[in-house]
Amino acid sequence: MSQVRRSRRAWSPRAASWALGAAAFLACTTPRPSEPPLESVAPSQPSMLTPMPGPARGRMEAAVRANDGCVACHADVAAEWRGSLHQRANIEPAYQRSFAIEPLPFCRSCHAPEAVSTEEEPEAVSHLGVGCVTCHVTEAEGVLAAPLRSPAAERSPHALTRSATFGSAEACAGCHEFRFPFTRALGKATLMQSTHSEHAESPASGRSCADCHMPARPGGGRSHRFAASRNPDFLRGAALITATRKGVGLVEVTLTPKDPGHAFPTGDLFRRIEVHAEVEGPDRMSLASAVRYLARHWGFKPGHVERLLVSDDRVANEPRTVELELGEQAAGREIVWRVAYQRVAHPKGIDEADAEIEGEVVLAAGRLPASE
Ligand code: HEC
Ligand code: HEC
Ligand code: HEC
Ligand code: HEC
Ligand code: HEC
Incomplete structure (x- = not known):
């Protein structure tokens, strides 16, 4: 079960209300004006219903602006994410060369997930790549986070949806397993990438991807470098x-x-x-x-x-x-x-x-x- 926790203690009221506003704006696909303000609701959702990150978000500049907020407050995480293959997903030369051969909206939906996949992406959206908001701000309330490990997180100035699913391999499945673009058939042979299934068949199936790919940072927290093929x-x-x-x-x-x-x-x-x-x-x-x-x-x-x-x-x-x-x-x-x-x-x-x-x-x- 996931729990939704909200901080009652304001950390920095102005910045906090901005962060809440940006996250709430991004989280809503359609405006829901009849809902009470975020501070006063406390829905509890079964974890399986918490929407996980995935491709084709199309939130464009709004995503870039909200991401600037995350980056401003979470400097340590941001320093790791900047220059990672997630941030560089749409600008890495290896990708650029292959996209030039096969320029499909399909590719853009993952490598520039905050773009509208059928249109050429604006530069800022291209440089955002797989951003903080792409993984942490879905249709769930506030910011998605793994279940609480340290009391420090109670200081969060913004709403958090703590979800066991986000702390599992499901946080990555939406982009790390997919079929060839024009395939209708099912089965493993039609998968262009199959990391999620391979993981499910491995002895580590009970562990999250983050367990290996987001090692603990010396000062606390989890590394966001996602180093693999270049390390x-x-x-x-x-x-x-x-x-x-x-x-x-x-x-x-x-x-x-x-x-x-x-x-x-x-x-x-x-x-x-x-x-x-x-x-x-x-x-x-x-x-x-x-x-x-x-x-x-x-x-x-x-x-x-x-x-x-x-x-x-x-x-x-x-x-x-x-x-x-x-x-x-x-x-x-x-x-x-x-x-x-x-x-x-x-x-x-x-x-x-x-x-x-x-x-x-x-x-x-x-x-x-x-x-x-
Ligand atoms: C006004 C500053 C501020 C902004 C803006 C902000 N955060 Fe936070 N956030 C905090 C603080 C402070 C905490 C609690 C302490 C901590 O864990 O760093 C926190 C907590 C979190 C947590 C939970 C950490 C844990 O321990 O599990 C996540 C995840 C998170 N923020 C992500 C984001 C993302 C993504 C954005 C952008 C949508 C964002 N934050 C915007 C200040 C901010
Ligand atoms: C559903 C998401 C998704 C789609 C759609 C997608 N990719 Fe990717 N792509 C990924 C992921 C995840 C990786 C990282 C896997 C790895 O590094 O081995 C990746 C890695 C790559 C790489 C290696 C990049 C590097 O830095 O080494 C290239 C090249 C690439 N993709 C090209 C494409 C092209 C071209 C298309 C369209 C035909 C495409 N991708 C469609 C998710 C996607
Ligand atoms: C919105 C889509 C998306 C999500 C969600 C996502 N990724 Fe990725 N990931 C990508 C893309 C696209 C790349 C490839 C970037 C490139 O090289 O062009 C990538 C690259 C990586 C790499 C680097 C691969 C290499 O070749 O070095 C690792 C490791 C990785 N992802 C792990 C994860 C893990 C673990 C999660 C879940 C916590 C996750 N990703 C969630 C899209 C995503
Ligand atoms: C038990 C540790 C472990 C777990 C769990 C794990 N990985 Fe990895 N991953 C590795 C190691 C080690 C490498 C480097 C060797 C390799 O490339 O397979 C790697 C490489 C990668 C790469 C780079 C692509 C490549 O092979 O060149 C991607 C992408 C990736 N992992 C994604 C994931 C995702 C997504 C999950 C969860 C579904 C996951 N990993 C779970 C240890 C792990
Ligand atoms: C590819 C997906 C992905 C991206 C991109 C990403 N995160 Fe995370 N982040 C996660 C996951 C998954 C966890 C939870 C790991 C765990 O504890 O299981 C996490 C944990 C965190 C935490 C709590 C741990 C810590 O290090 O303090 C914070 C805060 C956070 N992220 C902020 C950010 C910010 C800010 C950005 C952008 C600069 C960002 N994240 C980008 C997936 C992502």
Whole structure:
């Protein structure tokens, strides 16, 4: 059950009434003039009915103005959010390049959620990206918050809807799981991103996304950096990676997830892990090499517009072992191996090795001595 708490103690009356006004304005899809003023109502809603954040909000400049208020009072949170991929969702070059290839209102509904998705977004709405208001101000009363953990929150000058649902994976589901734009069929193969389902099938299903993605801040509160694909330490912490030589040219690489919260990698459809091994000759010449990609592998059907999921060999809840065969050239020679997390900008062709790479992080690498 969620509770609705309201502060009786005014923290800064002018700013507080402004914050209340802005939040209430944003929360209302249609004006409800017959309702009593916010201070005097105390509805209690079952948590499942509390509207959670999602795409296509279309609140435009009103969202920007209300967000300026959040930022002014919550400076520590704002400093983390600014520069995060949420704030940069519509201006990050990786996204901009891919939107240029496929400029659909559908994309805008998540990457510039406060815009009207069918219209070009104003600059301020573009720079807002996924704002404070996008996550915290839905159709629920006041500001959405997780259940109370410290008494400090009682000082809040604005209305709060404390919701157990907001403290769970449901706070993220609206944007982190969705189908291809023109698909009517159901089923996992039609999902462009499936992080929420993957999480539900992981050993961490009982924990929230915030549990891993919003670590406690030293001064109190929860980090809003949401660091993942651009953070090498975070990525390297996801799995233990080992390689062994099983024969003259056979290498076995094993990725053991440490604390899986979903598949690795999750999110964008073109994320992947490259597992590579090579026999080096003189002058670092490559005598033989082998590569495998752990990813969702996409295919096409004649007459079908969208990609279809052909197979999925990402690291999930169990260790994944990959075998690479380098052949006779490996006899009496060292084998060099590496495992890298890659952000693919564009697949280019059907052959996965042709993909254009936006960025990568080497997760592990090493040399295996020549076998006796
Ligand atoms: C006038 C200053 C002010 C404005 C404007 C303001 N807040 Fe707050 N807010 C506070 C204070 C003070 C608290 C209570 C202390 C704390 O937790 O920081 C609080 C509490 C909160 C909490 C609950 C914190 C917890 O411990 O669970 C959330 C969430 C929140 N604010 C988000 C927002 C968002 C989003 C906006 C913009 C729509 C906003 N605030 C606007 C001052 C403000
Ligand atoms: C309104 C939609 C929306 C909501 C709600 C939302 N996200 Fe996101 N999130 C995005 C978008 C869009 C991006 C991608 C931004 C980019 O890179 O262009 C993103 C990026 C991220 C990233 C960074 C991924 C990377 O590649 O590094 C993490 C981590 C993340 N979100 C976690 C969460 C969590 C946890 C929640 C719930 C507390 C959440 N998000 C709620 C839309 C949303
Ligand atoms: C992607 C969604 C998302 C965005 C964007 C976001 N928040 Fe949060 N925020 C959350 C969630 C979820 C929690 C609750 C985490 C928990 O405790 O489970 C939270 C917690 C908080 C808290 C209480 C914890 C703390 O750090 O004090 C405050 C205050 C807060 N947010 C303010 C803001 C402000 C201000 C912004 C913009 C600068 C913002 N949030 C942007 C999702 C978001
Ligand atoms: C048990 C910890 C844990 C939980 C729970 C968890 N994550 Fe993650 N997440 C990670 C780790 C570690 C990574 C980096 C490895 C990876 O990319 O999978 C990551 C990466 C991501 C990324 C970056 C995309 C990528 O893989 O490149 C996104 C987006 C994300 N998580 C969203 C979510 C959402 C949404 C939820 C809840 C439905 C969630 N996570 C739950 C630990 C967790
Ligand atoms: C329902 C919400 C939603 C829609 C619709 C959506 N995205 Fe995203 N997008 C996300 C989320 C969430 C992430 C973060 C996942 C991750 O980082 O792996 C993301 C990540 C991305 C990334 C990686 C960005 C980076 O910084 O690495 C690209 C590129 C991207 N989306 C392009 C698009 C394009 C193009 C469209 C339209 C065809 C689109 N998206 C539609 C939610 C959405």
